[in-house]
Each structure stands twice: as structure tokens, then as C-alpha cells.
Amino acid sequence: MPKLIAAPAIVAAAGTTPKQIEEYAGRVNTDHASVSVARMTSPAGWAEPGQRPEFEEITVVLRGMVRVEHEGGAIEVRAGQAVVTGPGEWVRYSTPEADGAEYIAVCVPAFSPLSVHRDSA
Numbered sequence: 001m002p003k004l005i006a007a008p009a010i011v012a013a014a015g016t017t018p019k020q021i022e023e024y025a026g027r028v029n030t031d032h033a034s035v036s037v038a039r040m041t042s043p044a045g046w047a048e049p050g051q052r053p054e055f056e057e058i059t060v061v062l063r064g065m066v067r068v069e070h071e072g073g074a075i076e077v078r079a080g081q082a083v084v085t086g087p088g089e090w091v092r093y094s095t096p097e098a099d100g101a102e103y104i105a106v107c108v109p110a111f112s113p114l115s116v117h118r119d120s121a
Helices: none
Strands: 008-010 018-025 034-042 058-072 073-078 084-086 091-096 101-108
Touching: 073 084
Parallel strands: none
Antiparallel strands: 008 018, 018 034, 034 101, 058 073, 058 084, 058 091, 058 101
16 A cells, blocks of 8 residues: 655755755655655755765756766756766765755665765864
8 A cells, every 4th residue: 555755854964054854765754774765955055075875876956956076077967967876986965056956865775874984074
């Protein structure tokens, strides 16, 4: 039987100028370990530390632009576009433009603070 997810869980975000994370499915809201689906709303100037996660992440940009830095350079992902990053790949996400960004992140397996492996300061 289908299960309604009535509301997302608000999850604390890493990085400067905090963004809002609304997890619809994942370890926090629905106890899913195999996948997480979250809506992110990031203000202008938000940036998080680099990371080398154990999961694949698919990011679909709904509004604005998300910059994804990687060891070979950077990709600017705009509204209507998506980017896929692989497990073990170093990446750093930011929203440098004046209007910030809104996007959906899908992680397989689900996002976990223990498997994201953020750079230390």
C-alpha cells in the first residue's frame, strides 16, 4: 500500500550562510537507508566544505545555479539541469549567485553524516 509522507524533516546543514534541508525520504524522516530525497533551499553565498562521500548523489536544480567543484574543475548546474557525482569522488557544492538556488538531492545509498567524509577545516 502506498505511504504518504505528510511533511519533510528539517535537517541541519553544513556550510556558511546556512541552507534549509527538507528530507522527504531518508535516514531521518522515513528510516530509509537505501535512498534519500531532499529539497534544498540555499541562499546567495552558501558554500559547504569539500567532501568525498560513499554515496552517489543526483542533484536536480529547480531554481538558480549550483556550482559543483571537483578535482578536475567546476560545473555550473542551472535550473532545468542535473549533475551526478559518484561515490569516492571529491566534490564541493555552493550557490554563489545573488538569488541562491533551490534543488533536489537524491543520494544512493541514503545520505549519512558518517559516510559524507567532509574536509576538515
